[in-house]
Structures are given as C-alpha cells and as structure tokens.
Amino acid sequence: MKTIEQKNIETVTAFIEAFSNHSDLDHTDQFFSKQIGEAFPDKHYSVEEVIAQGEKVIARIFMTDTHKGDFAGNPPTGNSVKATQFREFRVVEGKIIEHRGWFDTATLLPQIKAN
DSSP states (O other): OOOHHHHHHHHHHHHHHHHGGGTGGGOSSOTTHHHHHHHOTTOEEEEEEEEEETTEEEEEEEEEEEOOSOBTTBOOOOOEEEEEEEEEEEEETTEEEEEEEEEOHHHHGGGGTOO
16 A cells, blocks of 8 residues: 555656646746746756655756757857756645745856856
8 A cells, every 4th residue: 555655756756747848847936937948948857856745745856958048148058958956746635736846047057158
C-alpha cells in the first residue's frame, strides 16, 4: 500500500511530465515568468529530486534550453543553458490545489553573459 506522500509525489511528477513541454510551468507569480517563456521557448524540464511531507510536495527541476530571446535586458546569445527551478505543490485527494515556483536566475544569468 502506498503512503500519502508516495501518491502525492506520483501526482506532482505526472503533472510536471505532462505539462512541462506546454510552458505551463512558466505560469507563476515570479518576476521573470513571462520573460522566461519568451527567452527560452524550447525548454525541457527534468525532475531531479522530489520531497513530500503530507500534502506538501517540493520538486527540484532542471530546465535546459537555448537562449533565443531577450531576458533581463540581455539580448539572445544562442547559448545553451541549464537552470534550476523549485516548485512547491499542495496535493489534496490526488489533486494539485496550490502551486508556487521559484527560478534560480543567479545560475542562469552568467550563462547568458548577463551584466
């Protein structure tokens, strides 16, 4: 029998895999969310780690892409990039009812030679 945490991890992982290539992971309240979608249009996400406790699930996700549009005042470079995202989910009865995201711009900006 699976624990609630195992079930919640499966729900979150399925969501990430199903929606990552449709830019749904870009829709958060973060400052750069719209710019990320425009500057990195062909993103690929891979889940690196998932931790669950009760209803809460935290995922560490790597995004890889090519810098193809303006980002944080930096014109496209064509550079390949890899950056970390953290996602927090609240899962109740098998459904995601809350979702927040944080994007690690500190590791991304040097990859596009940001000033």
